[in-house]
Amino acid sequence: MAKNELNCANIQKNIPKFINRQMKDDEIMAFTEHVRNCPECYEELSIEYLIVVDMNKLDDVDGFNLDNELNRLIDKSRERVENRKRMFGLKVFLAFVLTMFAAYVIAYLIFW
Numbered sequence: 001m002a003k004n005e006l007n008c009a010n011i012q013k014n015i016p017k018f019i020n021r022q023m024k025d026d027e028i029m030a031f032t033e034h035v036r037n038c039p040e041c042y043e044e045l046s047i048e049y050l051i052v053v054d055m056n057k058l059d060d061v062d063g064f065n066l067d068n069e070l071n072r073l074i075d076k077s078r079e080r081v082e083n084r085k086r087m088f089g090l091k092v093f094l095a096f097v098l099t100m101f102a103a104y105v106i107a108y109l110i111f112w
């Protein structure tokens with residue numbers, strides 16, 4: 001369990017980084033994966049999130065649901081990472097197509 005404890009300590013140390021959106025994509029994926037499967041770290045995250053969360057939302061006590069807010073934050077964070085990855089793949093693909101096209105045009109101009 002020592003390894004797992006170390007992992008939890010690391011995760012909990014990085015909670016402010018997650019809340020302040022200063023994590024790298026792979027860190028976000030590892031972090032969100034962990035808190036979803038670790039009640040202890042999720043609890044810790046919800047406590048720290050509650051401290052920094054927008055005070056306007058807290059005024060509306062009936063409308064504020066910490067679990068909903070947290071899950072939305074986790075989902076959105078993962079979504080952003082996945083979107084970035086998709087965009088990156090698209091860019092690589094477009095760069096490839098453009099390169100092929102340019103090569104074709106150059107070859108056409110040279111050999112025609």
Ligand SMILES: [Zn+2]
Nearest residue numbers: 008038040041
């Ligand atoms: Zn944990």
